[in-house]
Amino acid sequence: MTAVKKIAVLTSGGDSQGMNAAVRAVVRSGLYFGLEVFGIQRGYQGLLNDDIFPMDLRSVGDIIQRGGTVLQSARCLEFTTEEGQKKGAQILRNRGIDGVVVIGGDGSYQGANKLTKQGIKTMCLPGTIDNDISFTDYTIGFDTAVSIVVDAINKLRDTMSSHERSSIVEVMGRHCGDIALHAGLASGAETILVPEVEFDLNEVSDRMKQNFKHGKRHSIIIVAEGVGKGETVAQVIQENCPDYEPRVTVLGHIQRGGTPTAFDRNLASRLGDFAVRQLIEGISDKACGTIDGKLVATDIDKVVNTKKDFNMELYELALRLSQ
Ligand SMILES: Nc1ncnc2c1ncn2[C@@H]1O[C@H](COP(=O)(O)OP(=O)(O)OP(=O)(O)O)[C@@H](O)[C@H]1O
Numbered sequence: 001m002t003a004v005k006k007i008a009v010l011t012s013g014g015d016s017q018g019m020n021a022a023v024r025a026v027v028r029s030g031l032y033f034g035l036e037v038f039g040i041q042r043g044y045q046g047l048l049n050d051d052i053f054p055m056d057l058r059s060v061g062d063i064i065q066r067g068g069t070v071l072q073s074a075r076c077l078e079f080t081t082e083e084g085q086k087k088g089a090q091i092l093r094n095r096g097i098d099g100v101v102v103i104g105g106d107g108s109y110q111g112a113n114k115l116t117k118q119g120i121k122t123m124c125l126p127g128t129i130d131n132d133i134s135f136t137d138y139t140i141g142f143d144t145a146v147s148i149v150v151d152a153i154n155k156l157r158d159t160m161s162s163h164e165r166s167s168i169v170e171v172m173g174r175h176c177g178d179i180a181l182h183a184g185l186a187s188g189a190e191t192i193l194v195p196e197v198e199f200d201l202n203e204v205s206d207r208m209k210q211n212f213k214h215g216k217r218h219s220i221i222i223v224a225e226g227v228g229k230g231e232t233v234a235q236v237i238q239e240n241c242p243d244y245e246p247r248v249t250v251l252g253h254i255q256r257g258g259t260p261t262a263f264d265r266n267l268a269s270r271l272g273d274f275a276v277r278q279l280i281e282g283i284s285d286k287a288c289g290t291i292d293g294k295l296v297a298t299d300i301d302k303v304v305n306t307k308k309d310f311n312m313e314l315y316e317l318a319l320r321l322s323q
């Protein structure tokens, strides 16, 4: 006896690599356990448009390796209103759908939480490159985004080293510095500017001068978008250390595309299957994640109201190793 018979899956907010692997896992596990599974196109917007269709085993074939989301994603203002939420729940009830798996970021989680209040069972999966969701070690897409940034910095190092320049790399992460931190440590960046840690650009410039004096041939500064524009940082460097000719690279949406890493595919597969099994057991209104690698389901309310801890240990390590 399962607590749900018909479930649906949607992707919402900014897309992330591995969302397709998560959709595949939800669909295949659901079918494996004898449920009917539906896809909702374009997130909550598609729900309100009743853009809902049945999914079978083959509908998720050949997508595990693809970035983006075959269900497409959207941001939907109407769904933030109670009227919109009531309408969405009614559309699901009309179709006999009793459970929904929402793959997205913190905003999408809040939407799921509201849907639960309208009587629909929900499970959330962390689909965002930002790694800004609490109660999970990692979000789906983060590992791929970090790899993309590291790969870009490898290339920048070559040319910056030839010209003894400083490179300022602006990365995504909205209000969260995790992409900057993990990519910075992995690429040996000299400075990592994140919203979680206060900094002084004059001190950054002084440190850069010292390092150049000690034989550094170039300098990499990573700027998380949450602290501002790379251009602003470049202006201060240009004034304080004009010899190092700062050059700015804004990586932008490149960080959100491309084939997901094995890590992201495996995380997505585990979480998608876990979400379905939770719904079958009658559990609802939870965010799925891993803590110390183990699968966990935490109240959505708690997740959206808890700011993710910033890993100061890693930050200090990156500083120590980049002198
Ligand atoms: N408080 C809320 N109540 C109901 N629905 C919400 C709420 N906040 C957000 N949503 C819905 O979730 C959608 C996605 O939210 P948002 O734009 O914040 O992205 P996200 O899911 O946080 O992803 P990311 O930050 O990775 O882009 C919104 O467009 C809206 O439809």
Ligand SMILES: O=P(O)(O)OC[C@H]1O[C@](O)(CO)[C@@H](O)[C@@H]1O
Pocket: 014, 105, 128, 129, 130, 172, 173, 174, 225, 256
């Ligand atoms: O794709 P959009 O709407 O420009 O949003 C960009 C934002 O989405 C994210 O990619 C994911 O939240 C952020 O890192 C970035 O600030």
Ligand SMILES: [Mg+2]
Pocket: 013, 105, 106, 107
């Ligand atoms: Mg968000």
